[in-house]
Each structure stands twice: as C-alpha cells, then as structure tokens.
Amino acid sequence: MTDLMTHQSQAPIVWKKQNLRELPKFRDGTSYLYLEHSTLEQDGRSIQAFHPEGMITIPCASLGVLLLGPGTSVSHSAMKALSDTGCSVLWVGEQGVRMYASGVGESRKSERLMRQARLWAHPRSRERIVRQMYTMRFPEGLPDHLTLQQIRGREGARVRDLYARYSQAHGVKWQERKYNRGNWDEASPINKAISSGTACLYGLAHAAILSCGYSPALGFVHTGKQLSFVYDVADLYKMEVVMPVAFQEAARGGQDIDRRVRLALRDHIKQLRLLERMANDLLTLLDDRHEIDPGDDDVGELWDPEGNVQGGVNHAGDDA
Amino acid sequence: MLVMTLERVPPSLRGELTRWLIEVQTGVYVGTVSATVRDLLWDKVVQHARGGRCTQLYRSNSEQGFAVRMHGEGRRTLVDLEGYQLVAVKDARYETLKGNFAPPEELETL
Numbered sequence: 001m002t003d004l005m006t007h008q009s010q011a012p013i014v015w016k017k018q019n020l021r022e023l024p025k026f027r028d029g030t031s032y033l034y035l036e037h038s039t040l041e042q043d044g045r046s047i048q049a050f051h052p053e054g055m056i057t058i059p060c061a062s063l064g065v066l067l068l069g070p071g072t073s074v075s076h077s078a079m080k081a082l083s084d085t086g087c088s089v090l091w092v093g094e095q096g097v098r099m100y101a102s103g104v105g106e107s108r109k110s111e112r113l114m115r116q117a118r119l120w121a122h123p124r125s126r127e128r129i130v131r132q133m134y135t136m137r138f139p140e141g142l143p144d145h146l147t148l149q150q151i152r153g154r155e156g157a158r159v160r161d162l163y164a165r166y167s168q169a170h171g172v173k174w175q176e177r178k179y180n181r182g183n184w185d186e187a188s189p190i191n192k193a194i195s196s197g198t199a200c201l202y203g204l205a206h207a208a209i210l211s212c213g214y215s216p217a218l219g220f221v222h223t224g225k226q227l228s229f230v231y232d233v234a235d236l237y238k239m240e241v242v243m244p245v246a247f248q249e250a251a252r253g254g255q256d257i258d259r260r261v262r263l264a265l266r267d268h269i270k271q272l273r274l275l276e277r278m279a280n281d282l283l284t285l286l287d288d289r290h291e292i293d294p295g296d297d298d299v300g301e302l303w304d305p306e307g308n309v310q311g312g313v314n315h316a317g318d319d320a
Numbered sequence: 321m322l323v324m325t326l327e328r329v330p331p332s333l334r335g336e337l338t339r340w341l342i343e344v345q346t347g348v349y350v351g352t353v354s355a356t357v358r359d360l361l362w363d364k365v366v367q368h369a370r371g372g373r374c375t376q377l378y379r380s381n382s383e384q385g386f387a388v389r390m391h392g393e394g395r396r397t398l399v400d401l402e403g404y405q406l407v408a409v410k411d412a413r414y415e416t417l418k419g420n421f422a423p424p425e426e427l428e429t430l
Contacts, residue, residue: 030383033404037421043413050417053397054408071421259402266403270383 015045018084020108022061026211027276029062031269032200034092034262036069042077061085064211064275065203067092088207092199112213116286120218129220129285136236136281162239170251189257190250196258197242197265198234204269205233208278214286233282241265241274322358322378324349324365329372333365366391 038050040058048055060066060081065088068074074082074089082089119125127148134151135142137158142151167174172190179187179195187195209216209229219228221235245264249257269275282288299312309315326334326347334347340361341351353361358378365374373392380387388405390398399408 030404034402039417039420041413048413050414050421051399051408052421053399054395054410055414056399056401056406056408058406263402266383270381 020086023086024062025279026064026208027273027279029064029275030059031266031275032065032067032203032262033058033063034067034069034200035072037071039073039075040068040078041075042081045081047078047081060087063087065090065207067200067203086211088203088210090199090203090206092203109213112286112288113215115288116214116218119286120220126220132285133221133232133236137239159239162243166243166247170247172247172250189253190246193246193250193257193261194242196261197246198238200262200265201234201238201242202227202230204274204278205237206230208275208282209233212279212282212288214282233278236281237274237278241268241272244268322349322351322353322361322376324361324377325373325375326365326369327373329365329369329374333368336364336368337361362389 035049040047040049042048043055047058047060049058050056058066066082068089068091072091079089119129130148131142131151134155137155142154146154163174163177166172174190175188177191177194179191206216206227214229216230217226217228219225219230219232222228222231225231242265245261245268249260249264252260254260301308302311302315322341324337324341326337326349334343337343337349340353340357341349344350358376362376365376369392371392373390373394375388375390375393377386377388379385382403382405384405388398388407390396395409397408399406
C-alpha cells in the first residue's frame with residue numbers, strides 16, 4: 001500500500017535526450033507512411049495524427065520516412081520529436097513530387113560525412129565511386145575500359161530497354177516519361193504511377209542517407225543540388241523497385257493510381273529487403289566499417305595538423 | 321506467436337482459451353498455434369464474446385511483422401494506411417479537429 005502511495009506522489013518524469021541506441025536501425029524499421037488532410041501534434045509523449053476514424057498514434061521511432069501530402073500541418077513539438085527519433089519528413093505535393101525535406105539522422109558523429117567529403121573531393125576517388133554506382137545497375141557488370149561518356153550511353157539504353165520491356169510485359173503503352181508539375185491530372189496514368197512511386201523512393205533514399213550520417217548534397221553522379229546524393233542513391237534502385245509496381249498498377253486501370261502504387265510498393269520493398277540493402281550499399285560504396293557506436297556524448301575534438309586534440313577543455317593552461 | 325486479449329466476456333470462454341494458450345495476465349493470452357487454429361480460435365471468440373471485447377495479434381509476413389484484428393472495440397478502430405496497420409482513437413482532440421476536415425455538407429435539394 002505504501003508503495004502505491006509513493007508512486008502516486010512522484011514528480012512527473014523528466015525525459016532525457018533521445019538515446020540513439022533505443023532507435024531501431026534504419027534497415028529494421030518500417031519504410032514509409034503517407035498522410036494527407038491531417039494535423040500532426042504531440043500529446044503527452046505520443047505523436048498523433050488526425051484521421052477521419054480517430055486520432056492515430058504514429059510509431060515514429062521505427063518509421064523511416066513520413067510523407068505529408070496536401071492539407072497537413074505539423075506542430076513544433078511534433079516536428080522536434082520526429083527529428084529526435086531520426087524520422088525524415090517529406091512534404092509531397094499532389095503531384096507526388098518532393099517539395100521539402102528535413103530531419104536529422106540517427107548518428108551524431110560526423111565521421112561518415114567527412115569520409116564522404118574526402119571521397120567526393122578527389123576526382124580519382126569520385127570517379128571510382130561513380131563507376132561503382134553505374135556497375136551496380138548492370139547485373140552483368142561493366143567493362144573497365146569504358147569512358148564515362150560510354151557508360152552514360154549504356155545506361156540510357158538500359159533504361160529505354162527496361163521501359164520497353166515493362167511496357168510489353170504489362171500491356172501498358174509507353175511513350176515517354178513526362179509530367180507537368182503544374183498540372184497533375186494532365187499526366188498519363190503510367191506517368192502518375194511512376195511519379196508517386198519515385199517520390200516514395202526518394203524519401204527512403206533520403207532517410208537512408210541521413211540515418212547513416214551522410215550528406216544528401218554531396219552527390220557523385222549528380223551534382224549541384226541539395227539533394228544530389230539522394231538522386232544518386234535512388235537511381236540505383238529506381239528501375240527495379242518502382243517500375244514493376246508502376247506498370248502493374250497502370251495496367252489495372254481505375255482510380256487512385258498514386259495510392260495503389262504506394263500500397264503495392266510497400267510489399268515490394270519488403271520483399272526486396274530494400275531498407276537493408278540501401279543501408280548496406282551506402283556503407284559499402286563509401287568504404288565504411290558498417291558499424292558505428294551510436295551512443296556517444298563526447299564533445300568532439302579540435303582539428304590540428306599534427307593530429308586532433310581534445311575539445312571542451314581550456315587549452316590556455318597556466319598562461320591564462 | 322499469438323496474443324489474444326479478452327474483456328468482459330463469459331468466464332467459460334476465458335477458460336476455453338487456456339486450453340490452447342497461457343494466461344499471462346488477466347485477459348491476456350499467449351501461445352504458438354498454426355494459422356488454421358488461430359483463425360478457428362478467433363471465430364470461437366467472436367461467436368461467444370456476447371458484447372465483450374477481444375483482440376488478436378499474430379505474426380505475419382507484412383512489413384510490420386504482425387497483424388491485428390479487433391472485435392467489439394468501441395473507442396479504437398483499426399486503420400489501414402496503405403498497408404500499414406495503425407489504431408485510431410476518437411478522443412477529445414479528435415472532436416475539436418473534426419470540424420476542420422469535415423467534407424462540406426451537401427446542399428439540400430428541394
């Protein structure tokens with residue numbers, strides 16, 4: 001009885017900073033969730049979204065990316081919780097084309113980002129990675145002697161060939177990849193299906209990059225955009241992941257093609273173990289050790305040409 | 321792995337379930353059974369619940385790794401968001417927000 005009394009009189013729990021060890025690894029989590037016409041807010045410690053059926057509690061700590069469609073709003077505290085738990089948030093338009101992205105990964109160290117920058121900055125290592133990325137798209141491999149120009153040619157032919165093959169396999173007429181950002185309804189069903197699937201894939205690639213602690217801006221093949229690296233990573237899987245689903249749903253005809261693509265994509269992603277593959281491929285590409293200690297509270301070091309020195313201490317010593 | 325919960329159901333139904341599963345807490349049953357048996361147990365529970373509430377959770381090959389079904393739950397509903405099963409609750413906050421998102425009422429025709 002006394003136990004019960006002391007429990008009741010206790011002060012409210014003080015929640016510490018998110019322990020990164022608690023968060024499931026990106027590959028173990030769920031891929032994505034799409035919401036529209038809802039309000040997202042924090043209630044107690046839970047993140048809730050409005051749904052016509054009632055308030056939905058969102059398991060954001062295990063979620064890779066949250067896609068927010070038209071008519072959504074997010075409160076400040078909900079956004080903070082989402083970023084603390086490493087869940088990426090993407091605002092997507094009705095077109096299914098990405099508009100804005102945010103969030104921080106499940107790593108607080110910058111080791112990987114620095115490695116990415118080093119590999120990116122040197123033309124030789126950058127070209128090696130570009131070749132490696134192209135090679136990943138060709139199951140039969142690429143000969144070493146090709147120039148980048150020739151590789152791009154082969155890639156163009158591969159994509160064209162795959163479009164033709166999917167088109168034939170599913171009986172969907174294929175003309176060209178075309179969409180108008182201003183007018184969603186104008187696009188053909190297959191183009192809508194591809195846009196909607198691609199938005200999901202971009203979201204996942206973005207979440208994978210952030211979750212591993214890399215920068216989405218330092219792209220190897222793509223360059224000059226804040227999301228260049230996202231395009232690089234998504235392109236590795238686009239034809240394999242999005243196209244079969246998009247063509248299959250376009251062949252079925254009918255309404256809500258974008259929603260149906262997202263639904264079918266979830267099973268496909270699970271079947272391909274895409275999250276696991278993305279994370280592994282990223283680390284392999286950028287020669288990482290595949291393991292990082294997430295729980296780290298140290299203050300970091302100060303750079304010195306002779307070797308880094310301890311940060312967070314007074315270096316003035318006795319001179320002060 | 322199968323988990324079932326029962327609330328306000330006839331005592332004999334609770335006893336019946338313990339023939340397959342162990343009752344780890346009042347109304348919470350855990351065990352491992354085949355898919356057929358799991359479905360038959362669910363049918364049995366739904367048939368005899370008499371206004372009580374029951375839920376069933378079991379492993380599935382989906383991305384979430386499990387599936388849920390509910391019976392007789394008033395406050396909570398299962399929502400399927402493009403293959404992701406979540407639970408929706410109609411609470412006070414829902415009542416306030418409802419107005420913002422309600423579809424415009426149709427005009428009455430004479």
